[in-house]
Amino acid sequence: SLAPVLTVDGPSASGKGTVAERVAAALGFHFLDSGALYRLTALMAMKRGVALDDEARVAELAAQLPASFGGGAVRLDGEDVSDAIRAEAVGEGASKVAALPAVRAALLDRQRAYREAPGLVADGRDMGTVVFADAVAKVFLTASAEARAERRYKQLIEKGMSASLPALVADMQARDARDSARAVAPLKPAADALVLDTTDMDVVAAVDAVLAHYRDKS
Numbered sequence: 001s002l003a004p005v006l007t008v009d010g011p012s013a014s015g016k017g018t019v020a021e022r023v024a025a026a027l028g029f030h031f032l033d034s035g036a037l038y039r040l041t042a043l044m045a046m047k048r049g050v051a052l053d054d055e056a057r058v059a060e061l062a063a064q065l066p067a068s069f070g071g072g073a074v075r076l077d078g079e080d081v082s083d084a085i086r087a088e089a090v091g092e093g094a095s096k097v098a099a100l101p102a103v104r105a106a107l108l109d110r111q112r113a114y115r116e117a118p119g120l121v122a123d124g125r126d127m128g129t130v131v132f133a134d135a136v137a138k139v140f141l142t143a144s145a146e147a148r149a150e151r152r153y154k155q156l157i158e159k160g161m162s163a164s165l166p167a168l169v170a171d172m173q174a175r176d177a178r179d180s181a182r183a184v185a186p187l188k189p190a191a192d193a194l195v196l197d198t199t200d201m202d203v204v205a206a207v208d209a210v211l212a213h214y215r216d217k218s
């Protein structure tokens with residue numbers, strides 16, 4: 001039988017990455033950062049000079065994606081790109097390639113392969129609606145655009161990257177609009193998801209709420 005899945009979806013910088021990773025650790029589950037696959041696809045296209053709207057060629061790259069996630073580093077063609085994939089330009093590119101149906105289709109099996117015993121916590125936009133629609137528990141994490149821009153700003157500064165808060169708010173709104181409006185797998189809570197607004201919640205409180213929801217459902 002298939003291992004249990006807990007999905008954590010939500011808009012960019014809603015804190016879902018941090019929360020999902022900690023929940024996975026607490027449960028002793030595997031962890032899938034599906035956004036990293038879209039970021040890697042975008043970075044690969046940028047590096048190879050493939051236009052981000054060339055659906056057939058970008059989908060080919062997504063299908064190959066010579067990436068690995070080991071020892072806390074994300075590698076592409078053997079090169080450590082852990083920081084490079086977090087750049088705003090790559091996030092923007094990820095959002096563009098993620099709107100292409102052939103790219104989403106090319107990444108589907110790769111995402112589902114993460115479902116292994118004893119279980120999986122999957123973080124993304126469409127984990128609960130498409131990729132793991134049969135998940136035992138689903139959470140949709142949100143926060144106000146201002147709170148999310150501030151979180152992303154802090155992350156970037158901590159990484160020693162430069163950032164502008166107003167530019168981040170604008171980027172975030174553009175990305176949310178694109179992710180929500182796209183025809184395929186748009187950003188929206190699954191009908192059976194717990195919607196959790198973390199604007200005034202710290203990470204520990206959010207982790208506890210997600211764990212409580214999972215225990216409730218399993």
Ligand code: C5P
Nearest residue numbers: 012034035036038094095098124125126
């Ligand atoms: O979560 P993260 O910000 O790393 O995701 C980058 C982009 O990848 C998102 O803006 C979204 O367009 C896309 N994405 C997606 N489906 C997922 C995960 C990410 O479309 N499951």
